[in-house]
Amino acid sequence: xxxxxxxxxxxxxxxxxxxxxxxxxxxVNLSYMGDGTDEIFPQKIRKVQMYIFDSENRCIHQAxxxxxxxxxxxxxxxxxxxxxxRLVFLGNMNSTDVTGLQSGDFSEILFGDQAYWDGxxxxxxxxxxxxxxxxxxxxxxxxxxxxxxxAAFASSHYDVIVEVIGVPKSAMTSAxxxxxxGVSPYADFNNVAATNHQxxxxxxxxxDGNNKATASCNILRHLDHENVYLKVLDAAGGVMASVNFxxxxxxxxxxxxxxxxEVVIPIKVxxxxxxxxxxxxxxxxxxxxxxxxxx
Numbered sequence: 025x026x027x028x029x030x031x032x033x034x035x036x037x038x039x040x041x042x043x044x045x046x047x048x049x050x051x052v053n054l055s056y057m058g059d060g061t062d063e064i065f066p067q068k069i070r071k072v073q074m075y076i077f078d079s080e081n082r083c084i085h086q087a088x089x090x091x092x093x094x095x096x097x098x099x100x101x102x103x104x105x106x107x108x109x110r111l112v113f114l115g116n117m118n119s120t121d122v123t124g125l126q127s128g129d130f131s132e133i134l135f136g137d138q139a140y141w142d143g144x145x146x147x148x149x150x151x152x153x154x155x156x157x158x159x160x161x162x163x164x165x166x167x168x169x170x171x172x173x174x175a176a177f178a179s180s181h182y183d184v185i186v187e188v189i190g191v192p193k194s195a196m197t198s199a200x201x202x203x204x205x206g207v208s209p210y211a212d213f214n215n216v217a218a219t220n221h222q223x224x225x226x227x228x229x230x231x232d233g234n235n236k237a238t239a240s241c242n243i244l245r246h247l248d249h250e251n252v253y254l255k256v257l258d259a260a261g262g263v264m265a266s267v268n269f270x271x272x273x274x275x276x277x278x279x280x281x282x283x284x285x286e287v288v289i290p291i292k293v294x295x296x297x298x299x300x301x302x303x304x305x306x307x308x309x310x311x312x313x314x315x316x317x318x319x
Contacts, residue, residue, distance in 0.1 A: 046164040047103040048171065052111065054097040056153060056177040059284045065097055069115040069153055069177065074099065075125070075213075077110040083125040104161045112213050113175050115153035134218075135180075136210030136244070146209070146225050148241025152180035154215045179285040180211055181242040186227065187307050188237040188256055188265075190295035200237055200258065202227040206251035208244045217244040222251060245282075249273055256293055265293045265302045276306055 054072065056065040072094055076085040085102060093099045101111075114122070114135060121141050124133045139146045155175035162168075184204065191200050204225040208217035227239035246252065249270035256265040272291060273280050280289055292307040 046166075048162070048164055048168050050101040050104070050159060050161065051170055051172040052099050052101065052113075052157065052159075053172060053174045054094075054099070054113065054155070054177070055174050056115075056155075058179075058286050063097075065177070066095075068151070070094065071116060071118075073114045073117050075112040075114070075122075076101070076104070077112070079108045081110065081128040081130065086125070101159070106161050106163050109159045109161065111157045111159055111175065113155040113157075113177070115155075115177060116150045117152070118150050120150045120152060130213040131216070133213040134210040135213075140209045140223060146223060147228050148184075148225055149181055149244055151183075151242050152211075152244075153177040154180050154211075154213070156213070156215075178215055179287070180215055180217075180245060182245055182282065183240070183286075183288045184243055184254075185240045185288060185290045185307070186229075186238065186254060187290075187292045188229070188239075188294075189292065190235050190297070191231075191237055200229060200256050200264065201261070202229050202237070202239045203255045203257060204241070204243065205253045205255060208246040211244045215245075217246040219246070219248065245287075249282075254291055254293070264295075265304070267291055267293065267304050272304065279306065279310070 054065060054069075055063060056068055058064050058068070071091075072089040074085075074087055074089055075083055078084050089099050110130075112130075114120070117135075119138050120135050121138045122133065122135045123141065127133055135152070137146050137149050155177040157173060157175040159173060162171075186202055188200055188202065204227065206222045207225055208219070209221055209223040211217040225241060225243065227241050229237040229239040231237045250268075252269035254265075254267040254269070254272075255263055258264055269289070273282060273289065281287065288310075290307045290310045292305050294303045294305070295301070296303070
């Protein structure tokens with residue numbers, strides 16, 4: 025294994041006559057600016073997992089950053105031998121698992137919700153962010169003190185917010201079942217969501233005790249929305265309403281821009297008084313250029 029030890033420890037064995045145990049310091053600054061020019065890392069990213077790959081894309085090190093490193097947005101690499109490395113940082117992993125770390129191919133290193141890998145019911149994803157960075161470790165030089173690079177994070181998710189109003193009480197004994205079908209179950213270490221696999225997410229709605237149910241989740245950033253649907257189901261599993269994401273996003277393209285980092289897809293499904301018709305719109309609170317601090 026190319027990974028050696030912590031630089032601070034090895035520094036004690038570094039002597040003037042023999043530099044074989046000497047290592048320069050290599051630092052990574054962590055940055056996320058979303059869709060603007062201001063640093064918003066502290067508002068969006070609360071924990072970070074670091075992965076280090078050698079020149080053959082073998083994972084030689086993985087570890088969470090400390091709370092202090094995340095707070096300072098800065099970490100020092102462990103002592104590494106001379107060579108080329110690829111660093112990957114994944115932010116906000118709580119219920120997320122990574123598979124394929126030893127595949128040697130970043131398109132086969134996948135991250136997704138634990139429940140998906142376990143074959144369970146998925147209700148959404150963590151608010152994930154990913155950064156990749158190439159780093160070359162050069163031969164030790166007593167004149168080189170610290171080398172610093174910046175890892176710029178990009179979003180790995182969309183926020184989805186659903187309102188269902190005028191829920192047919194005859195069809196409900198509780199909140200309606202709200203399901204997203206055709207969503208990508210995982211993304212890879214190139215930050216590309218799956219295009220050849222789809223799954224269903226069963227959201228966890230909250231009913232206001234009257235005629236309104238709300239639900240929210242994060243989904244991974246699939247590029248093709250044609251086969252993605254929001255469905256409202258009754259207690260027997262019958263479809264009361266179905267919304268195609270591609271059509272909805274295209275209709276509201278002036279307010280939903282999926283090319284951005286911070287993307288909210290808000291959908292309001294409203295049954296009329298006779299419960300014979302369904303209207304699909306943006307929620308009332310969603311106003312152009314006023315975006316909620318959803319994460």
